[in-house]
Amino acid sequence: MVSERGLQVLRAIVQDYVDTREPVGSKTIVERHAFGVSAATIRNDMALLEDEDLIAAPHTSSGRVPTDKGYRVFVDHLAGLRPLSTAQRSAISTFLDGPADLDDLLVRTVRALSQLTGQVAMVQYPSFARAHVSHIELVDLGSGRIVVIVVTDTGRVSQRVGVIRTVLDDAGFTAAKTALRTAVTGLSLRDASVAVSALAADAPGAGAVADAVRELAVILDEELDTFRQDRLVMAGTATLARREADFRGSIYPLLEAIEEQVTLLRLMGEMVADEHGLAASIGRENEAFGLSEASVVAGDYDVPGSSARIGLMGPTRMDYPTNLATVRAVAHYLSRLLDEDENAR
Template sequence: MTQSRRMLVLRAVVEDYIRSQEPVGSTSLTKAHDLGVSSATVRNDMAALEDEGYLIQPHTSAGRIPTEKGYRYFVDRLATVMPLSPAQRSGIATFLSGSVSLQDTLQRAARLLSQITGQVAVVASPALSKATLRHVEIVPVGASVLLAVVITDTGRVAQHTLAVRPMPAADDLSRFCDVVNQQCSGLSFAAAVDRLHAITADPAWRAASSVGESLAAAFSTMADDERANEMYVAGASKLAHQRTPADLAPLFDALEEQVVIMRLMSTLSEEPGPDGVGVAIGSETHTPGLMHASVVTSGYGRTATADAETTGSNADEPGKTGDARTAVTDAANADSTGLAEPLAFVGSIGPTHMDYAATIAAVRAVARYLTASLAADGGPIGD
């Protein structure tokens, strides 16, 4: 009983410190929480928690504040993550539904997450290696040069110039492009390379064999591209109001090291907790500039089943079924992210005394909206 009560005291200290950012004393704790024991007993519990490494006392006469170990215990035992309010969910859906491209969607998502949390928001675009082919268009741009415009299931658009000799006739090129789309759409780029080789091996496509070989080389390059094309960051200036000047320089240096942030957040998103969200606190980030910060991140991408993202409170409303914006809105209400495979990540970076429950809820909701957005016709949702 003593140990369980002691951990209730720890939870209360963390909650109060997150709210006030002031050391918490036993008297104030007893007044604010129904712990069922005296202030003296709470003081003894806090001393024991300090001995166990969950709390520290910054000054002799001051109260106590959580350590990394204290925050970790608190995060691991969050009973529930409060869902966003209906107004917040509607606001997110409306804000993201106005996107005109994948880039615009991700930029908006970063700005939105930063506004919700008051922290730095980071959103990565999906790597080409994790995408599948949605459509390819091939057009002549020179005597022996073609331009291949490749659209992926994530809404990415890539352009490749193809040097071909001899140049096939316009009709042959058009028919070849049609058959590539028929047979390769929905395949990973690695699988599309194999399929292209099989197509060009057919004598019926001898006239377009050079096109097939050049296009296969382009697809192979895309299949090997493990990098996220871009990382969108918003809200860095907000940290200036939460951190001391001594903390800011290493933190901004860390944000400049995009490869480090990418690796950290990718790892967290691929090994999430039960909410589908990963949390690294202070030294757990293994990043010098983030020793006094916490990182909360979640993957977004393909869903295990379409129903996981399109079933929600609006499903039975007339005129709502199948509506893209409704799918995005309902995504926030799902019990699980339902991801078959994370394609990229969305996350928040803030002080170790961040409001973890609120940040986890916001990151999880935005990740679900991005997943639903990508699922709607293979790209961002429009009006």
């Protein structure tokens, strides 16, 4: 069983290894930390930590580095969240101030997180199961090309360019636009999709307008489907290449997970948050997802009627206290902005 001092030695090893990238020896711990005991005593504590698989020697006669299990103990019991500086909080506020819409806000969010932490940042789109269609706009670009714009009451704006074969005059185009708006405005996304599918299959009436409504309904249905799909906004992928030496093996599985997103969405969805809404999944804990070389830290953020997660992915040798604190601060700020936007409607 590891003593209280042994756990503090583990804390010192984690902190020093994260700061220096160098294995940590007993002499270094005595010099940098005020334990008030000899190097020989610290070596005994380190031997017990090694017996518990909390630290390991990467090379013979070297210092010690934390294992994945050691990082887990550190995160669960020893890593108090490091308060953000005034400059860091100001940077978050500046990054997220005045977004054009939800898409813009989430892009700003991951850029802020990545720049503040040096990790790959990701934010999950909130579930739009309770969102409603507040507006539909159609723009005729000519030659049958139509821009279909969907706006929800949660602030999400999305658009898709489609092509219809039916030729309409201005009056016909206005009539088709009115038919689509009448069919879906005010409905939940789920009900709107049902209504649009029905129009695509059998729009009422006959003639060019009915034909155009059917074609436009297909385009609109494809766009509504994107609202129901889980997806991530990400930033900072290039940091993996710059920090490749921090990974024990290949970073290819991480790059593949970033490209596919499905793996990261599953992982983030299965992480269990603590009482602060924060979660961490470390090294070998991610083996089932093919990401045993990486750690992921995440936090919950709220949007009216729903919630989602924001997180960071990087090597196991990461600054957990700062990264968790940054995730929590950005999640709180994001939740507040979304709540203010909802109340302003």
